[in-house]
Amino acid sequence: MASKYIALPNGVSEKIFDTAVKEFRGVLGEANVLVSAEQLAPYTKTMMPVSETNHTPSAAIMATTVEQIQKIVAICNKYKVPIWTISTGKNLGYGSAAPAERGQVVLDLHRMNRILEVDSDLCYALVEPGVTYRQLYDYFQEHQLPLWLSLPAPSAIAGPTGNTLDRGVGYTPYGEHFMNACGMEVVLANGEVLRTGMGSLPKSNTWQAFKWGYGPYLDGIFTQSNYGIVTKFGFWLQPAPPVYKPFMIQYQDEDDVVEIVEIMRPMRLNGVIPNSGVIAHALYEAGVKAKRSDYVSGPGSISDEAVRKLVRDHHMGIWNVTAALYGTQEQVDVNWKIVTEAFGKSGKATFITEQEAGDDPQFGYRAVLMRGGMDMREFNLYNWRGGGGSLWFAPVSQARGSETLKQMRLAKGILAKYGLDYTGEFIVGMRDMHHIIDMLYDRTDPAMTKAAYQCFDELISTFSAEGYGSYRTNTAFMDKVAHTYGPVQRHVHKMLKKALDPNGILAPGKSGIR
Amino acid sequence: MKATWMACVGFMSALSVMASHTGVLGADQQEVPQTGFTWKDGAEVYTKICALCHETSVGPILRGRELDPLYIRLIVRNGSRAMPAFRASEIDDHSLEQLSEYVSKSAGAK
Ligand SMILES: Cc1cc2nc3c(=O)[nH]c(=O)nc-3n(C[C@H](O)[C@H](O)[C@H](O)COP(=O)(O)OP(=O)(O)OC[C@H]3O[C@@H](n4cnc5c(N)ncnc54)[C@H](O)[C@@H]3O)c2cc1C
Numbered sequence: 001m002a003s004k005y006i007a008l009p010n011g012v013s014e015k016i017f018d019t020a021v022k023e024f025r026g027v028l029g030e031a032n033v034l035v036s037a038e039q040l041a042p043y044t045k046t047m048m049p050v051s052e053t054n055h056t057p058s059a060a061i062m063a064t065t066v067e068q069i070q071k072i073v074a075i076c077n078k079y080k081v082p083i084w085t086i087s088t089g090k091n092l093g094y095g096s097a098a099p100a101e102r103g104q105v106v107l108d109l110h111r112m113n114r115i116l117e118v119d120s121d122l123c124y125a126l127v128e129p130g131v132t133y134r135q136l137y138d139y140f141q142e143h144q145l146p147l148w149l150s151l152p153a154p155s156a157i158a159g160p161t162g163n164t165l166d167r168g169v170g171y172t173p174y175g176e177h178f179m180n181a182c183g184m185e186v187v188l189a190n191g192e193v194l195r196t197g198m199g200s201l202p203k204s205n206t207w208q209a210f211k212w213g214y215g216p217y218l219d220g221i222f223t224q225s226n227y228g229i230v231t232k233f234g235f236w237l238q239p240a241p242p243v244y245k246p247f248m249i250q251y252q253d254e255d256d257v258v259e260i261v262e263i264m265r266p267m268r269l270n271g272v273i274p275n276s277g278v279i280a281h282a283l284y285e286a287g288v289k290a291k292r293s294d295y296v297s298g299p300g301s302i303s304d305e306a307v308r309k310l311v312r313d314h315h316m317g318i319w320n321v322t323a324a325l326y327g328t329q330e331q332v333d334v335n336w337k338i339v340t341e342a343f344g345k346s347g348k349a350t351f352i353t354e355q356e357a358g359d360d361p362q363f364g365y366r367a368v369l370m371r372g373g374m375d376m377r378e379f380n381l382y383n384w385r386g387g388g389g390s391l392w393f394a395p396v397s398q399a400r401g402s403e404t405l406k407q408m409r410l411a412k413g414i415l416a417k418y419g420l421d422y423t424g425e426f427i428v429g430m431r432d433m434h435h436i437i438d439m440l441y442d443r444t445d446p447a448m449t450k451a452a453y454q455c456f457d458e459l460i461s462t463f464s465a466e467g468y469g470s471y472r473t474n475t476a477f478m479d480k481v482a483h484t485y486g487p488v489q490r491h492v493h494k495m496l497k498k499a500l501d502p503n504g505i506l507a508p509g510k511s512g513i514r
Numbered sequence: 515m516k517a518t519w520m521a522c523v524g525f526m527s528a529l530s531v532m533a534s535h536t537g538v539l540g541a542d543q544q545e546v547p548q549t550g551f552t553w554k555d556g557a558e559v560y561t562k563i564c565a566l567c568h569e570t571s572v573g574p575i576l577r578g579r580e581l582d583p584l585y586i587r588l589i590v591r592n593g594s595r596a597m598p599a600f601r602a603s604e605i606d607d608h609s610l611e612q613l614s615e616y617v618s619k620s621a622g623a624k
């Protein structure tokens with residue numbers, strides 16, 4: 001007899017699962033427990049080069065309160081049913097809303113979405129997991145609060161809790177999001193509710209003001225992990241500056257990344273450039289202005305010659321540096337002078353400010369993101385090649401010119417072997433760079449999909465052999481990346497898992513932890 | 515100038531206090547039943563989600579094409595190539611119905 005479920009959790013019989021589903025319904029109501037194929041379709045779509053059957057959930061359940069979540073973990077412990085928690089569920093290119101393993105129940109917290117507190121004196125917010133950046137942005141507008149968000153490019157549809165829990169990045173001075181996280185509430189697998197840091201102290205009003213609390217700092221173990229379910233999340237906001245000056249600097253040779261990084265690092269370290277700006281390769285920005293088919297016919301990766309034609313046709317750089325200045329007019333003027341003098345020395349740089357850019361969409365979307373606004377034009381990435389396949393390869397690099405060039409060449413060579421383009425950028429930290437490559441492939445083409453899988457696998461192997469680790473990865477490659485960090489870290493992760501979640505009900509497989 | 519700024523600061527602090535009382539704060543960890551965000555209508559969903567791609571040349575123009583509402587609902591729930599799928603937790607069934615009617619009936623931008 002055909003099962004009434006499209007998938008079942010590993011090792012759980014249909015009969016046991018029936019009971020668990022019945023109990024979920026008892027807690028959440030009929031309408032908040034989804035099991036049909038039609039209802040689960042949006043939890044199954046991914047952009048990864050693996051079969052969707054590997055990541056098909058057995059059910060999706062929607063909770064809105066801490067008490068409901070406590071009851072759910074009790075049911076999961078009783079029947080050994082694993083749950084995969086998502087907040088806003090837009091982890092696109094990293095596995096989207098689908099679970100790590102077939103048959104896991106998705107615990108979808110999008111409807112748990114109250115903005116609990118916004119303090120415009122201390123500039124912080126406390127939110128529930130389902131709150132989107134859009135909701136916060138609108139809240140600030142509506143209440144005329146001079147506060148800015150830092151957000152990832154999917155802005156309107158993603159949210160601070162999920163993004164920060166996966167240690168995501170944005171483009172403002174607050175762009176390293178976990179650095180600006182302050183205080184969490186976490187439901188543990190045994191149903192206990194932990195408030196981290198100062199939140200554990202009854203009556204404390206510094207939960208969102210001081211990160212560390214007393215004793216071992218715990219917040220970190222709830223990021224990229226499966227040790228708890230975060231139900232409240234505090235984070236810091238940037239006071240809106242009086243003057244905002246976004247700018248772009250273009251260079252026309254791949255080797256120029258060395259000069260760019262060497263000039264930029266000291267200015268990031270001393271705060272002249274305060275935000276996590278971006279050094280984007282032309283191919284990362286190309287989709288905003290052109291289609292790949294205008295420059296390439298036939299198989300294989302795009303040639304350097306075609307890229308040079310592309311940048312000439314569309315007023316782009318081979319490297320496009322975008323960053324911004326924030327402050328009073330005097331501060332911005334002084335810093336702009338420092339920036340232009342530093343980048344101006346070699347004579348290779350072209351400076352573009354809002355005046356020169358006009359309505360240029362490449363400048364435009366970057367300028368909105370660097371002030372925490374709503375803009376999704378970066379999704380033009382997917383118009384470059386088409387076909388909807390995307391995997392983020394995200395190795396960390398030192399903020400050292402020679403290193404960035406080495407990583408770029410290494411990645412480009414491996415991608416070319418598989419006929420794929422180097423669609424890369426560096427997000428500029430103080431001492432590090434997030435080297436972000438959107439591995440674009442046509443998911444409707446089985447041969448290219450297979451090549452994409454192999455290419456990603458080789459990227460991880462080759463980079464880790466050189467000592468370059470990924471900062472984050474998609475749900476199909478979590479074990480592989482965990483392996484690159486060596487057995488001792490894996491063992492410690494496992495011991496923590498055993499202690500905090502002995503039945504292994506929370507997101508088994510996340511970051512390779514079971 | 516200064517007085518205006520001070521008044522402004524006072525107003526903001528008050529707002530944050532107000533905001534903090536609407537939320538679940540304090541040590542007792544009791545969840546006060548209070549609803550979260552819900553969509554007003556289809557136009558709001560369109561403006562705050564769809565338009566970010568479908569009015570910026572990322573995705574195709576949808577308005578003014580009399581698209582079949584059923585087709586719209588199907589694409590929203592399943593996604594299409596790089597277009598993400600949207601779950602009922604994000605756009606509930608009722609709002610999706612309103613959205614699909616809105617998009618289907620709306621005039622195209624001239
Ligand atoms: C074109 C494009 C551009 C992008 N740009 C960026 C970018 O600039 N920066 C960036 O960081 N990412 C980027 N992304 C990747 C991704 O879309 C974002 O990181 C997005 O914010 C993640 O989705 P989310 O915020 O909805 O989090 P979710 O999907 O809700 O959560 C992410 C993960 O965190 C964990 N998690 C979530 N909620 C909880 C919880 N309550 N308790 C415990 N664990 C939990 C789960 O493992 C989950 O899979 C981009 C994607 C695309 C397609």
